[in-house]
Amino acid sequence: MSSISVAMTVNGTRVSESVPARTLLVQLLREQLGLTGTHVGCDTSQCGACNVLVNGRAVKSCTMLAAQADGAEVLTIEGLESDGQLHPMQAAFKEHHALQCGFCTPGMVITAIDLVANDANPGEATIRKYLEGNFCRCTGYHNIVKAIAAGAEAMRS
Amino acid sequence: MADNGIGASVRRVEDDRFLTGRGTFTDDIDRPGQSHAWIVRSPHANAKIKSIDIAKAAAAEGVLAVFTGADMAADEVGSLPCGWDITNRDGSAMKTPPHPPLAVDQARHVGDQVALVIAESRALARDAAELVAIDYEPLAAVTATAAANKPGAPQVWDEIPDNLCYDSGWGDEAATDAAFKQAAHVTTLELINSRIIPNPIEPRVAIGEYDAGNGKHTLYTTSQNPHVIRLLMGPFVLGLAEHKLRVVAPDVGGGFGSKIFHYAEEAIVTWAAKKVGRPVKWTAERSEAFVSDAHGRDHVTTAELALDRGAKFLGFRVRITANMGAYLSTFSTSVPSFFCTSVLGGVYTTPAVYAQIKAVFTNTVPVDAYRGAGRAEANYQLERVVDKAARELGIDPVELRRRNLIPSSAMPYMTPMALEYDSGDFAANMDACLKAADYAGFEQRRAAAAKQGKLRGIGLSVYVEAAGLGPSHLAGKLGAHAGLYESAEVRVHPTGSVTVFTGSHSHGQGHETTFAQVVSEQLGVPLESIEIVHGDTDLIPFGMGTFGSRSIAVGGSAIMVACDKVIAKGKKIAAHMLEAEEANIAFADGVFSDSASNQTLTLGDIALSAYVPHNYPLDSLEPGLDETAFYDPPNFTYPNGCFICEVEIDEETGAVAVVSFTAVDDFGTVINPMVVAGQVHGGVTQGIGQALLENCTYDGDSGQLTTGSYMDYTLPRADDLPTFAVEHNEIPCAHNPIGAKGCGEAGATGSTAAVINAVINALAPLGIEQLDMPATPHVVWRAMQAAKAAAAE
Amino acid sequence: MYDFTYHRPATIADAAAAFKACAEAQFLSGGQTLLPIMKQRLAKPANLIDLAGIAALRGASVDGQTVVIGATTPHADVAGAAEVRSTIPALAALAECIGDPQVRNRGTIAGSIANSDPSADYPAALLGLGATVRTDRREIAADDFFTGLFETALEEGEIITAVSFPVPKKAGYAKFPNPASRYAIVGVMAVETAAGVRIAVTGARPCVFRATSFEAALGASLSSAAALPAFPADGLNQDIHASAEYRAHLVGVMTKRAIAAAT
Incomplete structure (x- = not known):
């Protein structure tokens, strides 16, 4: 089996691992690094449960080889808190009951943060459109949309 | 009300772990020494398995073992059981075919489990799985519900003629036939309740582990009801007694019914872990979920409504053919029969109701309960027919419903299907919903939409469910092999904090918060001093689990009863400590008080005394403050409500947009309005999904699943949906201590009819009377084309 | 894998x-x-062979009346690039409706066109705008590039380096997405250039194509008022989401919408 060495920064920590070449970024995160907050919900690159930020952009970590992330800065759901405080987007999700089973939640929060980086004050239609790559089966998105608007506001202030 | 007690929108205690990536879903668990399973699945819908050659696979890199159905049969592994027997109209028993975890000599649907490869990694297991050489002899297959029972249809089971599982009758056929003879008008509607793939975002996972030291098996699994899995899989499939089998369902990423059932993979990994002497983990790919998670719905129905001259409903009659798939999943047989037919009377005074249900086998994935199971199908049929009758008679659909609603003054109300509705004000729900949705202003909105080239429509649906499952004695009479109580253990610790062990598993419902609210209200203990534990058969006394909107009504009631027992025992302890008469001890807000002396003791004081029984009535009372209750409900609960949907249809493309959705629900006592509204949002979305987007289809010739991934199966996305307007009309359940009716399924139960009624309302000016779900752009466009062609003739 | x-x-x-x-x-x-x-x-x-390490392949630029998109430029960068939005807004708009935000952050123009998926968006942009595909060996006109279902004029081992788009007089893109995959059931890029009108259609046939009957009906300009002939259903794709007849109908509807959107 063909192995490669990869090195990257994950949630602010330098990591380097030797993995089979066919290792996906999500497998590196979950299986090698124990960062199980990033989930896998589909195999067609659609559901978004695996979304993480790579160099500041939301990507599907199930559709990226670990090798492609060599040298990158990766931020996962585990890296969002600071000083034990929830990120404003995490806090908004809690306040607005934007999660039920919690499985899609990490990917949702990552996408929301990515959206706000592109649009600091997104309206409802923009939010709904930007969630095209994130499936939730529990909430009907109603509260997720509200939470993202509130989280964006909190991130502005 | 305590600040965080019943009725407060407490923010959820479980959220912090999910929001920070610290949840523990089954796939997050890795056991020491774990190996990985890959299941070889049939590519054929129906095929004899002539031979399986495992030699190459067994020799492949990293492979520990390769097993087939013959290996499991040699170990006398049993059949996955069906938990509900239905009796035929002629009194004979339904047909129950075997369901081995790995198919032995024939595969009966695409995705059927045929062989098992266990290797050091999932990738290696999958590599080796391609080396398992299976010689299949493909046979003709039948997948369509309507075709299965036709003469000459391919046979799923040689020993089951015409693919007929059962042909059962429900209700009073003679009375219903008589009602139709008297009718001034009969409305008939043939419709299909489309097939759904449940799609919780977490795929199923199972990890089997065997401890040779004590002979104990552990199964970690994505289940809504770990005790049910222990019971079904242990004694019935693997021959393991319960005390040697622990089933753990940790954080579970949604279920919607599909994680109720006992699946082959659970038995496979549990069995295999002992065979290979290492833990065995299986994680479903999404594409496997499509061909192995039990599907939902899939009924073909003829529904007839008989009305008198005043448009009062005289009788309702349905003939349903329901698809069971290739095997009988755990509760499959009960869904189109008991669960569907029991509520066919709906919210109406219809005196006579009869249903004939034929359940058929097909070469498809087994079909079982999906959110709203049976009741959603019933409501859809009924509310569609009522709308059609209104159109035929030229009566406003609201007015037709109003003439036939059961008045609140008639409660408790015995329906012709032998359910006793305990409470509900169906007219009040409808009136509130009409107001909230501005029904009166609709024609103006329709005219405004028309100027934009949009066809606007409005549709409503009134519903009642039988939920809060359910009285065990009744379920037993109806064929269930299970009891339907729930258990709770309320353990007050020596310094007054509380752990509650509940059989109601939480996989999105928020029990860890809402159950704690109940306990906080009952015992006066702050929320942060209460922990709700669920999902582990070694910790929980017993549990029937979470389905049928039963958690708060049954599980919550069990907690209430256990709390009552704690209070009752606490009063005895308080009476002793205060040297008071027990009858004079009152309990409120966490404090026991003696009305004679005004002395008080806190629950913490009592608990400490119970565990440090120095000043304690040891001669008459055991130490400790730990009470268990098994609550068996005396009746079902009857969540009810009204939904109104408005749609706009792009006349050029046929695309349907839901522009508003209003729900008014009576769930009885609401513990946490925020959480309950969330359940409605999610349930309604699944209904909108079925009505407009989702569709599971098979190719009729090959039996291949043509919607086998999210590339073809449309899961609702954020931009497919509106914001929802949700109101509660709380009329407490009259027969359970908590007053709650349950809220989990209502959204899915009532919404499909509201959406399709709205679509038909929009299209009716073109002469369109009937559409089946899902009303995709293509379906709507075709209907418009056909209507235009018909109009041009 | x-x-x-x-x-x-x-x-x-x-x-x-x-x-x-x-x-x-x-x-x-x-x-x-x-x-x-x-x-x-x-x-x-x-x-x-991962091309992401080759810096020269990435980035969008404007060179006079030509917009050049580097081969490995992600869709999100094309959608967001000020130079693209100001010169060919329809190209930015098309890039913005590919896949979803995460896919747009990774997916690239060369990856899309080299695959020649019958329902991908970019082929309509290239064909409609009359783009030129630059490779490590030559330049290929879009009219010659897409040769069939998942087939292109690329030779074995040939590497796309960039795609150049001449700035049109105006252009618009309209897409009717597959409700599940969000690929195009039908996508139409309507373009008006000095040389006339180009209507490129994706999703409807095994390979992107120009609707020549519409181009003839439109003549020299994208006029919303022009009457388009019925589009024939012969040879169009059909699947569980759309029959050939429905796709034919949508080709007409989406063309009108693309013309209406053209700027």
């Missing part, structure tokens, strides 16, 4: 050399199509 050997060359020459040296090699750009196919084990490259 199957095992493979991963290569990450730093130059186009190295990439070409790696391809030549390796058996069963395939180039990897953003991987948003290739990786899912490999995960399903429907593709089995023994060697995967």
Whole structure:
């Protein structure tokens, strides 16, 4: 089996691992690094449960080889808190009951943060459109949309 | 009300772990020494398995073992059981075919489990799985519900003629036939309740582990009801007694019914872990979920409504053919029969109701309960027919419903299907919903939409469910092999904090918060001093689990009863400590008080005394403050409500947009309005999904699943949906201590009819009377084309 | 996915050399199509040559009346690039409706067009705008590039380096997405250039094509008032989401909408 060495920064920590070449970024995160907050919900690159930020952009970590992330800065759901405080987007999700089973939640929060980086004050239609790559089966998105608007506001202030 | 007690929108205690990536879903668990399973699945819908050659696979890199159905049969592994027997109209028993975890000599649907490869990694297991050489002899297959029972249809089971599982009758056929003879008008509607793939975002996972030291098996699994899995899989499939089998369902990423059932993979990994002497983990790919998670719905129905001259409903009659798939999943047989037919009377005074249900086998994935199971199908049929009758008679659909609603003054109300509705004000729900949705202003909105080239429509649906499952004695009479109580253990610790062990598993419902609210209200203990534990058969006394909107009504009631027992025992302890008469001890807000002396003791004081029984009535009372209750409900609960949907249809493309959705629900006592509204949002979305987007289809010739991934199966996305307007009309359940009716399924139960009624309302000016779900752009466009062609003739 | 050997060359020459040296090699750009196919084990490259390390292949620029998009420029960058939005807003708009935000952050123009998926968006942009595909060997006109279902004029080992788009007088894109995959059931790029009108259609046939009957009806300009002939259903794709007749109808509707959207 063909192995490669990869090195990257994950949630602010330098990591380097030797993995089979066919290792996906999500497998590196979950299986090698124990960062199980990033989930896998589909195999067609659609559901978004695996979304993480790579160099500041939301990507599907199930559709990226670990090798492609060599040298990158990766931020996962585990890296969002600071000083034990929830990120404003995490806090908004809690306040607005934007999660039920919690499985899609990490990917949702990552996408929301990515959206706000592109649009600091997104309206409802923009939010709904930007969630095209994130499936939730529990909430009907109603509260997720509200939470993202509130989280964006909190991130502005 | 305590600040965080019943009725407060407490923010959820479980959220912090999910929001920070610290949840523990089954796939997050890795056991020491774990190996990985890959299941070889049939590519054929129906095929004899002539031979399986495992030699190459067994020799492949990293492979520990390769097993087939013959290996499991040699170990006398049993059949996955069906938990509900239905009796035929002629009194004979339904047909129950075997369901081995790995198919032995024939595969009966695409995705059927045929062989098992266990290797050091999932990738290696999958590599080796391609080396398992299976010689299949493909046979003709039948997948369509309507075709299965036709003469000459391919046979799923040689020993089951015409693919007929059962042909059962429900209700009073003679009375219903008589009602139709008297009718001034009969409305008939043939419709299909489309097939759904449940799609919780977490795929199923199972990890089997065997401890040779004590002979104990552990199964970690994505289940809504770990005790049910222990019971079904242990004694019935693997021959393991319960005390040697622990089933753990940790954080579970949604279920919607599909994680109720006992699946082959659970038995496979549990069995295999002992065979290979290492833990065995299986994680479903999404594409496997499509061909192995039990599907939902899939009924073909003829529904007839008989009305008198005043448009009062005289009788309702349905003939349903329901698809069971290739095997009988755990509760499959009960869904189109008991669960569907029991509520066919709906919210109406219809005196006579009869249903004939034929359940058929097909070469498809087994079909079982999906959110709203049976009741959603019933409501859809009924509310569609009522709308059609209104159109035929030229009566406003609201007015037709109003003439036939059961008045609140008639409660408790015995329906012709032998359910006793305990409470509900169906007219009040409808009136509130009409107001909230501005029904009166609709024609103006329709005219405004028309100027934009949009066809606007409005549709409503009134519903009642039988939920809060359910009285065990009744379920037993109806064929269930299970009891339907729930258990709770309320353990007050020596310094007054509380752990509650509940059989109601939480996989999105928020029990860890809402159950704690109940306990906080009952015992006066702050929320942060209460922990709700669920999902582990070694910790929980017993549990029937979470389905049928039963958690708060049954599980919550069990907690209430256990709390009552704690209070009752606490009063005895308080009476002793205060040297008071027990009858004079009152309990409120966490404090026991003696009305004679005004002395008080806190629950913490009592608990400490119970565990440090120095000043304690040891001669008459055991130490400790730990009470268990098994609550068996005396009746079902009857969540009810009204939904109104408005749609706009792009006349050029046929695309349907839901522009508003209003729900008014009576769930009885609401513990946490925020959480309950969330359940409605999610349930309604699944209904909108079925009505407009989702569709599971098979190719009729090959039996291949043509919607086998999210590339073809449309899961609702954020931009497919509106914001929802949700109101509660709380009329407490009259027969359970908590007053709650349950809220989990209502959204899915009532919404499909509201959406399709709205679509038909929009299209009716073109002469369109009937559409089946899902009303995709293509379906709507075709209907418009056909209507235009018909109009041009 | 199957095992493979991963290569990450730093130059186009190295990439070409790696391809030549390796058996069963395939180039990897953003991987948003290739990786899912490999995960399903429907593709089995023994060697995967990642082009992301070649800086020269990435970025959008304007050169006079030509917009040049580097081969490995992600869709999100095309959608967001000020120089694209100001010169060919329809191209930015098209890029913005590919896949979803995460796919747009990884998927690239070269990856899309090299795959020639019958329902991908970019082929309509190239064909409609009359783009030129630049490779390490030559330049290929879009009219010659897309040759069939998942087939292009690219030779074995040929590397797309950029796509150049002449700035049109105006252009608009309208897409009717597959409700599940969000690929185009029908997507139409309507373009008016000094040389006339080009109507490129994706999603409707096995390969992107120009609706010549519409071009003839429109003449020299994109006019909303023009009457378009009925589009024939013969030879159009059909699947569970749309019949050939429905697609034919949508070609007309989406063309009108693309014309209405054109700026």
